Amino acid sequence: MDMSGARDARATRRARTARERLVVIGGDAAGMSAASQARRLRGPEELEIVAFERGHFSSFSACGIPYWVSGDVDERDRLIARTPEEHRARDIDLRMRTEVTEIDVAAGRVRAREVDSGSEYWTSYDKLVIATGARPIRPDMPGVDAPGVHGVQTLDDGEALLDSLARARGGVDGFAVAPVGGFDGAPPRHDRGHGGRAVVVGAGYIGVEMAEALIKRGYEVTVVNRGTEPMSTLDPDMGRLVHEAMAGLGITMVGEAEVTKVLTGEDGRVRAVATQDAEYPADVVVLGIGVRPETGLARAAGLPLGAHGGLLTDLAMRVRGHENIWAGGDCVEVLDLVSGQERHIPLGTHANKHGQVIGTNVGGGYATFPGVVGTAVSKVCDLEIARTGLRERDARRVGLRFETVTIESTSRAGYYPGASPMTVKMLAERRTGRLLGVQIVGREGAAKRVDIAAVALTAGMTAEQMTALDLGYAPPFSPVWDPVLVAARKAAAKVRDGAP
């Protein structure tokens, strides 16, 4: 049996009489939210807070990187919610460029290494927050480390990519951004004289967002994807709609293809990407394959990891079995309230909530993170993509039988200018009619409509109950039957018809 819990508890008792020491590993959303919230509740005379960040930046929006690369966000620092100096001004001892290399749970201490000097030291904690985030999946293939091949996980990654884009353009005209403003879904003008060629590997959220960014930069974009359709977080029939829309935007979509090799030129830089079947010329390659929980440290320390490699916590975000260790953000698994199973969903909004809950608990309050329903929204140019709850395959995996419906509607009253088509797919459980999931693909007003379903899922509503929802109606905002209600009506009818 693991005795570390008991030791943790002893440490707590000791600390009650003195100033406690909180150590936070990771200086981004979850870690620094936790630190800030703990500081709000307990002043420096009660709680010392030391945070370690191995990178150059604290509290930045990784989700914002595609929009910085696209030029929509004009400078890097706008993505930084709070600088190290700002954290320090609030009595948080944030040590940048300092990596934690070991957690000694038994002794209640961590070993830190200053990245630049290489010097190491141990430091003790009474309470520990692990917020080590996730790392991008980098396929093991020839050429993957060549200049011009980029991940987009950190601000450093973003900066390197922007340098690469500048170089690919010859470094002369900088970013003669092609279709700026009024980008309304019309295929971009490809100015082959100046535009470079980009290959995006992977067609998930990062992939489609980076495709948009590169199109806005005037690049000719090819997206190479392992699955048949992009956005595997959607069912393939909905992913097909994304596929068609992206192709309509002038993006070359290559499905069912595995990148096997990155080919380099005489200068050592990337020149093309090869799959089993073909080669795609590329001045720049972006890896958008996804991320895995960064839990090497936690694993080495014997902390409990789940099937997806993320830390397992209780509802208060405590690492299971460890009274004085919390974890949150991209390095943990979260409970899916619809399927009842753990998932790994790296997303800034969850990381911030985790941080808030952890900081409250560390600070002597009480808060829980009950779980997620798997809501995610994205866009590529003017196409909006949203999902929440279970896909067909998720539902089947956990043994649920269900009905699915797909409906077409519009974002506004049909007669109102700017009404755009919207496709809503809904899954409801057989017999009970309980809502299981919703996917939406459309234009303006499509993405955030998924929030209706997200709340309904959280509340355990049935499709039938949803048909009576009192949603906002006025011609500029919705048809008289909101598209989500149309889907609910059809799903409820199908559940009734398929009653046995």
Added chain:
Amino acid sequence: MDMSGARDARATRRARTARERLVVIGGDAAGMSAASQARRLRGPEELEIVAFERGHFSSFSACGIPYWVSGDVDERDRLIARTPEEHRARDIDLRMRTEVTEIDVAAGRVRAREVDSGSEYWTSYDKLVIATGARPIRPDMPGVDAPGVHGVQTLDDGEALLDSLARARGGVDGFAVAPVGGFDGAPPRHDRGHGGRAVVVGAGYIGVEMAEALIKRGYEVTVVNRGTEPMSTLDPDMGRLVHEAMAGLGITMVGEAEVTKVLTGEDGRVRAVATQDAEYPADVVVLGIGVRPETGLARAAGLPLGAHGGLLTDLAMRVRGHENIWAGGDCVEVLDLVSGQERHIPLGTHANKHGQVIGTNVGGGYATFPGVVGTAVSKVCDLEIARTGLRERDARRVGLRFETVTIESTSRAGYYPGASPMTVKMLAERRTGRLLGVQIVGREGAAKRVDIAAVALTAGMTAEQMTALDLGYAPPFSPVWDPVLVAARKAAAKVRDGAP
């Protein structure tokens, strides 16, 4: 004791062996939705459907009239969801320009009068649907019937207003629409050489929508309002934001003023509007004071009316105590699920749901309309306005104690282009923390966010539960904490702090 229920039941038994006859009074949203849904479930060999409409149009969108007047919707017929011919093609005997003047509940018959010929006849029903709608409140004051003074309840009203606008412009340049396209909240250019002057009486939904329409038509617009702030469906502190935004759009806002008189010129047409204190020159006047249930017929027939003058129904939309009479749309009162009291909320989306429920029940199926939470959205130019649940005064009226919070946030991540400010006010019950209401004023993306609260209200969620909602997040769509979550966090904290 009312015996009509028993007689109704006898009529049903009789009809079971033969073809039944459904009579519908009112050919708009509720009535024709009911007729159409009943027809879907039962063919003409089982169910005869006769519908009476006293106006010229069936199944039209009254909510769309402001946008037709503004020129956003280019022609009247786009507001017609289904023409009389289309209804007749589906075996619904829709008799236009025919008014029902009496309901004889005891005998199961109605008296109809052809508006143009004046000829009258009785016709019997086995089942009756009352969908007589609402009529605009027309203040009893001198000059209110003068040419140039308009309601905007029917397509006929809209047409008359458009004629009046054309005439006010001299009928020469027609509608040289002023700020078309790219209308982004900048004050309109007033071209006094061509632009006329319009006074809108009332600053509720119709009032603010008509103010927008008239501004788009190049008019100089004055809104005269009885209350201190516009949009009395909001609390005054939120109405104040609407006031300021409308003033910023160049609309003259006159509050705490009662229109006492419409002044006419030598040609008999309106020339100004007078309040106790002042006169406001006007080429055209729009009445947007609100509507009352059109229930004179029902009252005369002895059917049960509520405190607001609307018909009272059960959950299946049956008129209380009458097995074979249903009612829906703007002529009924609906149950407010938050306060537990009846309200009159004339709104197309409710009317359509009522029609669907009634048609299902009439057609031999089973459906209910559980009630509303009072969601409404509107816009004036680029300002979006939304509310759901109870205002402070509503909560007090039903004896609830509550906490209120108001927060400022943005529609998108702060660094993302187009992020616009948004104010969210939230009411939560003391002790329980149960959500009671939300009001939102902002720009793009503000209005439909209220749906999150509408679903949460329906589900009986607390502010604390809402803080964990898994809402869609990506920088183009939301800050990492959605504005509704920010409000929920603050409300939950206030409920905790004010615990006793």
